[in-house]
Each structure stands twice: as structure tokens, then as C-alpha cells.
Amino acid sequence: MTSVQWPAALAVLTGLLAGSAFAQSTSPQDALYVRSLAATCANCHGTAGQAAAGSANASLAGRTDIATQMLAFKSGARPATVMHQLAKGYSDAQIQVIAAYFAALKK
Secondary structure (H helix, E strand, O other), X not given: OOOOHHHHHHHHHHHHHOHHHHHHHOOHHXXXXXXXXXXXXXXXXXXXXXXXXXXXXXXXXXXXXXXXXXXXXXXXXXXXXXXXXXXXXXXXXXXXXXXXXXXOOOO
């Protein structure tokens, strides 16, 4: 991530961590960027972080360990079928933003 992107990512992350203040503290472009990153998880983990009932995949909404898990997939410390490949496609900063997005959602 370039030095120009860091302030935007930090603003988005801060807004997400503030919960309901997210919509007020981020620009529409930042919010769209975050939702776009998070949408890549929907095929397996469900929309809004809610996996389908009976799914073998975990729901992500409300979880606070997503960054840790994603970084473990990325490094290969946590075995997986495809998550290790997917996680390598994100920068560490993007992983933090995705994790904050899902942590802010209700379970």
C-alpha cells in the first residue's frame, strides 16, 4: 500500500471500529472500497457475513479474530483448501480493513 493509500485505509478502519459512526466518518468512495473488499467473501461466507444455515463455512459477522486467521492463512501457518491462496491476494492493510468491517457487523 502506498503512503497515499494509508491515510484512507486508516480512516476507513477507524470508522469501522467506531461502529455506527462508520457511515458518518468515511467518504462514499472509502465505504464502497471496504464493501467491495468484504464482498469477495460473500460466495463462501454469505452476504453481510452470515453463512447459510448448515454451511460448513463460518459466519464472519461480529468476529474479532478475522485478521489473525487471515494472516495465518496468508503465511501458511493455518492449513486450508483455498483460503491460503485467497489471503495472499490481500495486503496486510486490506486484511485489517476487511476484519474491521466484519467485526462491526451484528452476528
